[in-house]
Amino acid sequence: MKFKYIIPAFIAVVAALFTGCSENNDPSYLSEIRVSQSYVGLPAGGGSVSIDLSASDSWTVKNVPAWLTVTPESGSAGLTSLTFNAGQASSTNEATVTIVCGSQTQEINVIQMTEKVELPISTCAEVVAGEDGKSYRVKGACTAIANTTYGNWYLNDGTEEVYIYGTLDAKGAEKNFLSLGIEVGDILTVEGPKTTYNGTVELVNVTVINIEKSLIKTDSLMVGGVKGNVLPLEGGDFEARLTNKGNGITVDIPADAQSWLSVLGIQSKGTTSIVKFRAAANTGGDRKTTLTFKTTDGKKEYSTQAELMQKGAIIEVPIADFLAAEVGDTQFRLTGVITELYTSDKQGKSFYIADHTGKTLIYRAEGFIEAGAKVGDVVTVVGKRGAYKDTPQMVEGTFEAVNYAVKTISIADFRNVEDNKEAYYLISGTITEATEANTKNDVTQYGNFNLTDETGSVYVYGVLKGWGGAKGQFGDLGLTWGDKLTIIAYKTSYKGLVEAVGVYLSHEKAE
Numbered sequence: 001m002k003f004k005y006i007i008p009a010f011i012a013v014v015a016a017l018f019t020g021c022s023e024n025n026d027p028s029y030l031s032e033i034r035v036s037q038s039y040v041g042l043p044a045g046g047g048s049v050s051i052d053l054s055a056s057d058s059w060t061v062k063n064v065p066a067w068l069t070v071t072p073e074s075g076s077a078g079l080t081s082l083t084f085n086a087g088q089a090s091s092t093n094e095a096t097v098t099i100v101c102g103s104q105t106q107e108i109n110v111i112q113m114t115e116k117v118e119l120p121i122s123t124c125a126e127v128v129a130g131e132d133g134k135s136y137r138v139k140g141a142c143t144a145i146a147n148t149t150y151g152n153w154y155l156n157d158g159t160e161e162v163y164i165y166g167t168l169d170a171k172g173a174e175k176n177f178l179s180l181g182i183e184v185g186d187i188l189t190v191e192g193p194k195t196t197y198n199g200t201v202e203l204v205n206v207t208v209i210n211i212e213k214s215l216i217k218t219d220s221l222m223v224g225g226v227k228g229n230v231l232p233l234e235g236g237d238f239e240a241r242l243t244n245k246g247n248g249i250t251v252d253i254p255a256d257a258q259s260w261l262s263v264l265g266i267q268s269k270g271t272t273s274i275v276k277f278r279a280a281a282n283t284g285g286d287r288k289t290t291l292t293f294k295t296t297d298g299k300k301e302y303s304t305q306a307e308l309m310q311k312g313a314i315i316e317v318p319i320a321d322f323l324a325a326e327v328g329d330t331q332f333r334l335t336g337v338i339t340e341l342y343t344s345d346k347q348g349k350s351f352y353i354a355d356h357t358g359k360t361l362i363y364r365a366e367g368f369i370e371a372g373a374k375v376g377d378v379v380t381v382v383g384k385r386g387a388y389k390d391t392p393q394m395v396e397g398t399f400e401a402v403n404y405a406v407k408t409i410s411i412a413d414f415r416n417v418e419d420n421k422e423a424y425y426l427i428s429g430t431i432t433e434a435t436e437a438n439t440k441n442d443v444t445q446y447g448n449f450n451l452t453d454e455t456g457s458v459y460v461y462g463v464l465k466g467w468g469g470a471k472g473q474f475g476d477l478g479l480t481w482g483d484k485l486t487i488i489a490y491k492t493s494y495k496g497l498v499e500a501v502g503v504y505l506s507h508e509k510a511e
Contacts, residue, residue, distance in 0.1 A: 032056045032057060033053070033059060033102075033104055039108070039110075039111075040108060042112040044089050049084050052081060053075075053082045055076075055077055056101070058076050058077065059074060059076075060073070060074045060100050069084075070085075071085070092112065092114050093110075096108070096110070121137050121139050122136045122137060124138055124157045127160070128162065132194055132196055134194055136193075136194055138203070139157060139188070140155040140156050140162075140187070140188070141303060144307070145182070145183075147177075149178075150174065151206075155203075162203055165195075167208065174205065180211070183213075183217060184214075184217075185217060185304035186213055186214050188210065189210040190203065190207065215245040215302040216249070216294070216302050217242065221239070222238060229306065231309065233282050233310070235280045236278070236279060237277065238276075239274050242272070243272065249275065250295075251294075254289050254290065261277060261278075261308075263276070264277060279310060282310050284312050285329070286309065286310070286328075286384075287310050287312060288307060314382055316335075317332055318358070319360050322360060323358055326385065327385055327386055327387050334380065335380045335403065335468065336379070336467050337377070337467050338351050338352070338375050339354045339506065348368075349368045349369060351373075354467070356464060356465050356468050356473075363386070363394060364395075365394070365399040366398050367398055371399050373405075374406075376406035376408065377405055379402050380401045381397050384397075404422075406425060406426050408427075411429055417491050419493055420490060421492065425489060427489060427502075428487075429484070430485075431479060432451075434459050435450075437497070438494060443479060443480050447502075448460065448461060451485060461494075461500070463504055477507070483507055483509055485504075487503060488503050488505055489502035
């Protein structure tokens with residue numbers, strides 16, 4: 001892309017320069033090394049050019065790029081014919097080759113200039129099936145715009161859809177997409193190299209060859225008399241306002257939205273059209289769809305789109321169900337114990353939570369820092385099911401509550417706190433046998449034993465496998481005598497026996 005366009009005047013100057021060097025054979029003189037010419041021009045189709053080199057001592061050729069070969073690469077005093085060779089070029093190549101002889105260095109400027117070749121128009125399907133690194137020219141409709149600074153948008157020609165990642169302006173510069181005036185529905189011809197990123201086929205930093213403005217444009221969506229595209233949970237009527245310079249309007253509602261969305265009517269006056277819709281109440285999670293409006297000039301069809309969202313109920317699920325859900329806009333509520341902080345997040349808003357069914361990353365939950373939550377706390381978060389490289393995580397989340405702020409203390413201090421089933425503490429120790437009255441040792445089912453640290457021991461009367469889990473599943477963790485265990489627990493007493501009723505957090509196997 002760097003040499004996609006070459007200014008004709010520059011071509012003429014360089015061509016004249018090369019012609020002068022070749023015909024006049026202008027020499028370049030140094031005391032230890034001489035060359036018959038210091039500029040070498042190679043044909044775009046590939047080939048060789050030779051120059052004469054006269055040296056008073058041994059010499060070496062350096063700084064030869066991969067696209068060029070120079071033979072010989074070194075020699076001794078005397079006269080030598082130096083040959084520059086290159087294969088066929090798809091874009092202009094330039095290099096400065098140096099010849100070192102004794103204390104002196106002679107530079108040879110080498111260029112292999114190509115003329116711009118107009119690419120044939122490929123279908124998006126051909127781009128998807130094509131090779132990365134190759135440039136393609138495609139023509140299709142802009143179906144959605146993702147970024148208006150760099151110019152990231154989607155192009156669809158009916159055979160496939162390609163993501164445009166970066167759009168150069170009329171002068172070939174980045175970050176000036178808005179100057180092009182591109183809108184959803186416009187028919188564009190663009191050209192750029194293909195790449196594939198995480199499975200998404202992209203054309204990168206495309207040059208816009210042509211823009212055909214659409215005859216139809218979405219001006220706004222109106223929900224409850226206010227501009228916006230988000231419907232309330234209870235549904236209701238809304239309208240789309242369009243500018244239409246074509247003949248008639250048709251509306252396409254995707255099949256998966258036809259059960260809850262319908263067209264009430266279309267009103268048109270001059271170039272202004274209003275399409276009225278009705279949306280049903282939403283009994284599930286968040287949902288969205290894309291409405292497509294079409295018109296024609298009798299020869300060609302034009303379209304514009306509008307994205308519509310409807311709020312849904314927040315679905316409260318165990319973490320295992322969240323992990324099994326599809327990536328989307330449905331809102332989930334998760335409650336669990338913070339097991340660790342995600343330190344790779346420089347914003348400090350990410351952490352892992354676990355319950356009795358599984359564990360997941362909460363990526364950048366708003367309000368987490370302000371809540372002062374820490375490892376061991378029982379918390380509730382709300383967000384969407386996302387993924388990073390196929391690994392599930394919660395995204396666009398909100399830190400909803402610290403249900404139990406857990407304090408880390410020694411076992412001796414735990415024994416001295418008041419009995420309270422609503423106050424949890426984080427304690428760690430080694431699993432040892434209980435010997436006090438009214439105790440029972442069990443590491444295979446319920447989790448009954450002593451937990452011992454350097455300050456003392458406490459009888460653990462049952463450990464849940466995870467937050468919200470059922471009793472009697474401790475054995476699934478595979479722990480035994482001598483293992484080090486960390487739990488969050490509340491204190492209770494039975495016939496003078498101090499007890500900790502806990503929830504598993506982590507463990508270390510005994511050596």
